[in-house]
Amino acid sequence: MTDISTDYQRLRRATLWSVAGGATLPWLSLVGAVGDPARPAVWRLVVVALLLVVFTVCYVRGARTVVQGEYPRREVLITGVLGLIAFVLIREQFIPAAGIPVAWVALAVLRVSKLRAVLIGLGAVAVCSAIVPMGVFFYALMGGMVGWLSRFQFWFWTVVKAAHDGREALTKLAVTEERLRFSRDMHDIVGHSLSAIAVKSELAARLATGEAAKEMMEVRRLARDSLKEIRAVVRGYRTVDLGAELRSVRAVLEAAGISCALELPQDGLSEEVSTLLAWLVRESSTNVLRHSAATACRIRVAAGAGEVELTVSNDNPKPSRGTAGTGLTGMSERVAALGGVLTAGESKGEFVVRARIPA
Incomplete structure (x- = not known):
C-alpha cells in the first residue's frame, strides 16, 4: 500500500x-x-x-x-x-x-x-x-x-x-481533542485522589503523635506537591496554540469549499487569552460548517486599548430556530470567566460572533 x-x-x-x-x-x-x-x-x-x-x-x-x-x-x-x-x-x-x-x-x-x-x-x-x-x-x-x-x-x-489539507487539519484537531480529554481525566481522577490523600493525611497527623505525626505531615506535603505538578501538566495540555488552530480551521473550511480570510495582530497575546481565542475560533468555525451555507468566512483578531477583540463572520447563515445553541452558551461562559463579553447574531446578511476580552 x-x-x-x-x-x-x-x-x-x-x-x-x-x-x-x-x-x-x-x-x-x-x-x-x-x-x-x-x-x-x-x-x-x-x-x-x-x-x-x-x-x-x-x-x-x-x-x-x-x-x-x-x-x-x-x-x-x-x-x-x-x-x-x-x-x-x-x-x-x-x-x-x-x-x-x-x-x-x-x-x-x-x-x-x-x-x-x-x-x-x-x-x-x-x-x-x-x-x-x-x-x-x-x-x-x-x-x-x-x-x-x-x-x-x-x-x-x-x-x-x-482534501489532503483538510485531512491533515482534522488529524491535528483530533490530537488536540484527545489531549484535552486526557487532561480532564487526569485532573478529575488523579487530582481528586491526591486532594483526598492530602486531607486524610492532615487528619491522621492531628490524631497521631510523635514520629507518626511527622510522617503523615510529610505524606500530606508530597500529596500537595504532586497535585501542583499535575495541575501544571494539565495546564500545559489545555494550552492551545492560536496560530496552529487558525491554520487548521482555515484548512478545514477551505476543504469544505469556504474561503477563509485571516487578520491577526502584530503583538503577541498572553497564553490564557490565546488559548481562549483558539477555543472560540474552533467553536465558531464548527457553527459555520453546521449552521450555514457559507461560501466565505472572515476571522479577525485585534488587540488594543486594553482588550482583545475576536470577530468571526460568515455569509449565508441559515434561519435561526429561536434558541441559542449550546456552543454559543459555552463560548459565552468561557469569555465571561475572563471578564469579557460575547455577542452573536445576524448583521447585514452575515452571522457575526464577536468576543471582547480584557488583555
Missing part, C-alpha cells in the same frame, strides 16, 4: 511539470516557422529564440507560483509581452505561431474565476485576430480547448490538495 503523502507529492510534481510543459508550445511554433518554406528572415528567428528563452524561464516560475497557491501576475504580464512580440515576428506562419498565445492562455487562466478566464481567452483571441485576421477561428478553437484542459487538470489538483 503506497503512502498517501508520497502519492500527494507525486501528483504535485506531475501538476507542476504539466503546467510548466506549456512552455514547449512556443518552441514548437518556432520549429514550425523554421520548417516553413516561406519562413521569416533569420534575424527574426534569432530574436524569437532569444525571447522564448526568457519566456520559458518566466513561464516555469509562473507554473511554480500557481502550484504554490498564488496567481503569477508578474510572470503572466512578462510572458504576455514577450509572447506578443514573438507572435508578431512570425505572424506570417499563423498556424505554427498559434502555439505562443495558446501557451500564454493556458497559464493565465489558472487560479482565476470562470468569467475572468473567459475574458482572458477572448482578449487573447481578439489581439491575435487583429494582427492576423485570417486566423480568428483557429485561434479561438485552440485557445478554448487548451485553456479548458489546463483549468480542468488544475481543478483536479486543487481538489486533491484541499
Whole structure:
C-alpha cells in the first residue's frame, strides 16, 4: 500500500511539470516557422529564440507560483509581452505561431474565476485576430480547448490538495481533542485522589503523635506537591496554540469549499487569552460548517486599548430556530470567566460572533 503523502507529492510534481510543459508550445511554433518554406528572415528567428528563452524561464516560475497557491501576475504580464512580440515576428506562419498565445492562455487562466478566464481567452483571441485576421477561428478553437484542459487538470489538483489539507487539519484537531480529554481525566481522577490523600493525611497527623505525626505531615506535603505538578501538566495540555488552530480551521473550511480570510495582530497575546481565542475560533468555525451555507468566512483578531477583540463572520447563515445553541452558551461562559463579553447574531446578511476580552 503506497503512502498517501508520497502519492500527494507525486501528483504535485506531475501538476507542476504539466503546467510548466506549456512552455514547449512556443518552441514548437518556432520549429514550425523554421520548417516553413516561406519562413521569416533569420534575424527574426534569432530574436524569437532569444525571447522564448526568457519566456520559458518566466513561464516555469509562473507554473511554480500557481502550484504554490498564488496567481503569477508578474510572470503572466512578462510572458504576455514577450509572447506578443514573438507572435508578431512570425505572424506570417499563423498556424505554427498559434502555439505562443495558446501557451500564454493556458497559464493565465489558472487560479482565476470562470468569467475572468473567459475574458482572458477572448482578449487573447481578439489581439491575435487583429494582427492576423485570417486566423480568428483557429485561434479561438485552440485557445478554448487548451485553456479548458489546463483549468480542468488544475481543478483536479486543487481538489486533491484541499482534501489532503483538510485531512491533515482534522488529524491535528483530533490530537488536540484527545489531549484535552486526557487532561480532564487526569485532573478529575488523579487530582481528586491526591486532594483526598492530602486531607486524610492532615487528619491522621492531628490524631497521631510523635514520629507518626511527622510522617503523615510529610505524606500530606508530597500529596500537595504532586497535585501542583499535575495541575501544571494539565495546564500545559489545555494550552492551545492560536496560530496552529487558525491554520487548521482555515484548512478545514477551505476543504469544505469556504474561503477563509485571516487578520491577526502584530503583538503577541498572553497564553490564557490565546488559548481562549483558539477555543472560540474552533467553536465558531464548527457553527459555520453546521449552521450555514457559507461560501466565505472572515476571522479577525485585534488587540488594543486594553482588550482583545475576536470577530468571526460568515455569509449565508441559515434561519435561526429561536434558541441559542449550546456552543454559543459555552463560548459565552468561557469569555465571561475572563471578564469579557460575547455577542452573536445576524448583521447585514452575515452571522457575526464577536468576543471582547480584557488583555
